[in-house]
Amino acid sequence: MMKESDGIRGFISDVRNTSDVQKRNLSKTKKHELIGKVRNIRDQSLRGYLEKLDKSGELLRITKEVNPAENMGAIQWKAYNELGKATYFNNIIGCSEWTACSQILTDRKKWSLGLNLTEDELLTAMSKKLKSPISPLISSNFPCPCKEVIKKDKDASLLDLPIVTQSEKDGGPFIASGMAILKDPDTGIRNMSIHRMQVYDANHSGFILLPRQARIIHEKYKERGKNTPVVVVIGVHPAIFFSAAYTTRFGVDELSLAGGLLGEPVLLTKAETVDIEVPAEAEIILEGELLLGEQRFEGPYGEVPGTYAEAESAEVFRITAITHRKEPIYYSLHSGMPSTCAQATTGLGIEIATMEHLAKVEGGMNIHDVRVVPAGGLMLLVLKITPKFEGQAKTALLASLSGPYLHPKLAIAVDDDIDANDLRQVMWSITTRVHAERDIVTINNTRTFALDKISPTTAEGGQFERLGTKWMIDATKPATSQPKSRADFTRALPKNFESVDIYDFLPIDCFK
Numbered sequence: 055m056m057k058e059s060d061g062i063r064g065f066i067s068d069v070r071n072t073s074d075v076q077k078r079n080l081s082k083t084k085k086h087e088l089i090g091k092v093r094n095i096r097d098q099s100l101r102g103y104l105e106k107l108d109k110s111g112e113l114l115r116i117t118k119e120v121n122p123a124e125n126m127g128a129i130q131w132k133a134y135n136e137l138g139k140a141t142y143f144n145n146i147i148g149c150s151e152w153t154a155c156s157q158i159l160t161d162r163k164k165w166s167l168g169l170n171l172t173e174d175e176l177l178t179a180m181s182k183k184l185k186s187p188i189s190p191l192i193s194s195n196f197p198c199p200c201k202e203v204i205k206k207d208k209d210a211s212l213l214d215l216p217i218v219t220q221s222e223k224d225g226g227p228f229i230a231s232g233m234a235i236l237k238d239p240d241t242g243i244r245n246m247s248i249h250r251m252q253v254y255d256a257n258h259s260g261f262i263l264l265p266r267q268a269r270i271i272h273e274k275y276k277e278r279g280k281n282t283p284v285v286v287v288i289g290v291h292p293a294i295f296f297s298a299a300y301t302t303r304f305g306v307d308e309l310s311l312a313g314g315l316l317g318e319p320v321l322l323t324k325a326e327t328v329d330i331e332v333p334a335e336a337e338i339i340l341e342g343e344l345l346l347g348e349q350r351f352e353g354p355y356g357e358v359p360g361t362y363a364e365a366e367s368a369e370v371f372r373i374t375a376i377t378h379r380k381e382p383i384y385y386s387l388h389s390g391m392p393s394t395c396a397q398a399t400t401g402l403g404i405e406i407a408t409m410e411h412l413a414k415v416e417g418g419m420n421i422h423d424v425r426v427v428p429a430g431g432l433m434l435l436v437l438k439i440t441p442k443f444e445g446q447a448k449t450a451l452l453a454s455l456s457g458p459y460l461h462p463k464l465a466i467a468v469d470d471d472i473d474a475n476d477l478r479q480v481m482w483s484i485t486t487r488v489h490a491e492r493d494i495v496t497i498n499n500t501r502t503f504a505l506d507k508i509s510p511t512t513a514e515g516g517q518f519e520r521l522g523t524k525w526m527i528d529a530t531k532p533a534t535s536q537p538k539s540r541a542d543f544t545r546a547l548p549k550n551f552e553s554v555d556i557y558d559f560l561p562i563d564c565f566k
Contacts, residue, residue, distance in 0.1 A: 112163070121148075131390075168293070230396065248298050275346075280346065296399060327375045397432055404457075412424070419446060435466070438474040464527070495526050508522065531543040
């Protein structure tokens with residue numbers, strides 16, 4: 055299925071076996087230094103992670119013929135939402151040299167597997183690692199896996215890739231997993247973020263730019279009267295993909311955040327036709343530029359809230375080269391109706407940022423968990439808290455709705471006896487512990503998520519700025535400072551509920 059041997063260890067072998075050192079303009083000392091740096095680097099590839107999923111029983115192999123334009127979207131969505139599995143396709147019509155994967159990062163179990171962490175420590179450990187970035191290691195002197203096949207100019211065609219038309223009313227096939235890397239022309243610092251890209255033809259795609267960091271860089275090139283150089287990376291290690299989706303301050307190289315998550319530098323190599331470095335173990339690299347003064351309509355597109363983003367004007371990305379591994383694996387990130395990787399990836403970033411934000415409120419509260427529930431399309435956040443004093447849960451809810459991300463518009467607080475990720479328990483808590491007049495609060499005329507269609511756009515902000523209502527529900531028990539009242543809301547669970555394991559009483563045959 056996937057070959058781990060052609061990853062970083064193959065790269066190290068290339069370094070050690072290089073015979074014509076002078077031809078590569080590399081001194082013997084520098085060669086040995088580079089070998090020393092990369093010798094202990096672990097696998098940084100997508101295929102290494104897929105091997106983990108496979109061995110853990112989390113990967114569903116689809117061997118029957120599938121069609122990217124007709125049924126791959128439904129198959130990958132149902133594989134996770136009905137079976138809980140990621141998908142791997144190896145029989146794609148019209149793409150005999152390609153395989154594809156999808157729904158590979160849809161929940162904490164899969165993220166924990168990819169980052170070598172336990173589910174319980176995922177948020178706190180990731181938060182700590184993100185605060186200790188490690189700069190990437192760059193080398194353009196040796197062949198890297200992402201350049202095993204190089205196609206330039208007319209030989210580089212987007213139509214060769216198994217790009218999926220995901221939702222019923224999508225305007226066409228979209229690349230949703232592409233991590234765009236741009237360089238600030240003033241500082242040379244890289245910026246990495248994820249952008250949806252509708253394929254127009256063999257050499258052009260749309261490129262949606264929200265009013266965020268990549269747009270700042272694009273505007274700098276426009277002021278210089280130049281096209282914006284861009285590389286789009288598809289198929290990487292989960293740590294690198296998360297870092298592209300994570301919101302940090304402008305001027306931070308997200309690849310250094312990925313290094314922090316990995317505990318080692320991300321290995322980079324120079325792109326072929328633009329002056330930007332790319333992850334050496336990536337599956338696919340699309341090289342090109344955003345064309346100055348040219349825009350086209352793209353869409354509709356099934357977006358993360360589970361509704362369609364209307365057709366709108368987008369920047370145009372022109373391909374100058376495509377490089378990829380041998381036997382490349384295309385990552386088909388599914389968006390649209392939950393649950394998909396799109397909600398889980400951004401949701402994980404919101405959870406980490408919210409947890410860090412809440413740690414500064416009231417000197418830190420007793421927060422047990424933060425969940426962006428996928429069913430809410432990034433707009434539903436649930437806090438698990440033990441309130442010490444009356445009103446503390448509402449303080450936490452207010453803070454969570456004013457955190458670094460605009461996405462959450464409904465925040466619910468549940469007590470320490472409720473699983474924040476189980477909507478059955480959350481709804482029970484709301485119906486039994488909420489006095490609507492007292493415990494439901496609305497906040498009108500506040501900025502909301504750009505894709506929250508129920509909230510109207512603002513005149514000055516255009517299609518990306520919306521003004522709406524946020525609301526919060528305090529579904530906790532009375533605070534611990536009121537022990538008698540708190541005890542009145544104890545759940546009526548079966549006797550010895552915690553100690554009884556149902557599997558101890560089932561026949562072995564039922565596990566087959």
